[in-house]
Amino acid sequence: MKTIVYEGPQTVSFKEMEIPELTEGWALIKSSHAGICGSDLNIFSGAHPRAQAPLVLGHEFSGTMAKGHPTIEEGTPVTVNPLLSCGKCSSCRNGQSHVCENLRLIGIDCDGGMAEFVKVPIENVVKLPEGLSLALGALVEPVAVAVHAVRQGNYIPGDNAVVFGAGTIGFCVGLVLKSYGAKNVTIVETNELRLEKAKELGFSTVNPLQQDVKKEILEKTGGVGADFVFDCAGHPSVLPHVTGVAKVRGTIVMVAAYKKPAEVDLLQGMFKELSMNFIRVYTQKDFVLAAELLQENSMFEKIITHVLPAEEAKQGFDLLTQKTDAVKVMYEFNG
Structure with missing residues (x-):
């Protein structure tokens, strides 16, 4: 499968890799779109304290259900809440898992969505509202940050x-x-x-x-x-x-x-x-509200300035590390 891999400071590469094998409690998503986030740029620079090469990047992504989910049918458009909470710390026990003391993220602490297929915990899969494009589906995560910021404020x-x-x-x-x-x-x-x-x-x-x-x-x-x-x-x-x-x-x-x-x-x-x-990230409610908001407000689509094939892995990061008109740069894995 096609992937975009962080291989060390200032180095991302397009690579062919094996499709991940499913384990109990996890589902397989066929990725469609994956966006480059500020955290990905931090990883690219070599400054992220947790991300270790080699790593398939991407925590803002959308796709369709491939297999492994008990209630979501294959082919259903989905996105993924990338937060991985421990469920045991005081924050998690008090219903505040988004500020888990041991918080990890898909695409930072394990392989992420810049790949044709990605393995994710079944509870992290979120169905997209009917009619929402897969490109906008990959924008749910950053919009959830914004929703959380506005609501928390x-x-x-x-x-x-x-x-x-x-x-x-x-x-x-x-x-x-x-x-x-x-x-x-x-x-x-x-x-x-x-x-x-x-x-x-x-x-x-x-x-x-x-x-x-x-x-x-x-x-x-x-x-x-x-x-x-x-x-x-x-x-x-x-x-x-x-x-x-x-x-x-x-x-x-x-x-x-x-x-x-x-x-x-x-x-x-x-x-x-x-x-x-x-504010740090978002709650599950913020994530769902973001998906609904994207369905209601077409202006969000204008934030997506570039959609590139996975083969142009380096070009995507160049657009965001040089002075250009780029805002949200995405990779597309369809086709």
């Missing part, structure tokens, strides 16, 4: 929001906010190509290299500031802005992962009585 319909970072997660957060009734959503980004994509999706935009972020946000909010600020960039240069553009008693939601400790203006946070929430 206790967003209230009608409020305005600022999203830092116009990558896949930033766009997903923005579109989830719009779907849930956001009054105004502003995307802050330095990449002009991605700012054009943001405008295409109907967002207000600010380029901090050319504009005063705080001034622009205050003008857009009548001098009050943003009700909600989402950091989907994960860059230290963003942090001075997040407390500055949030309104008094506003909410900051940290979505992106920071690789190193970074400074936050805690005094400004104190004076404004800001709330700061952190």
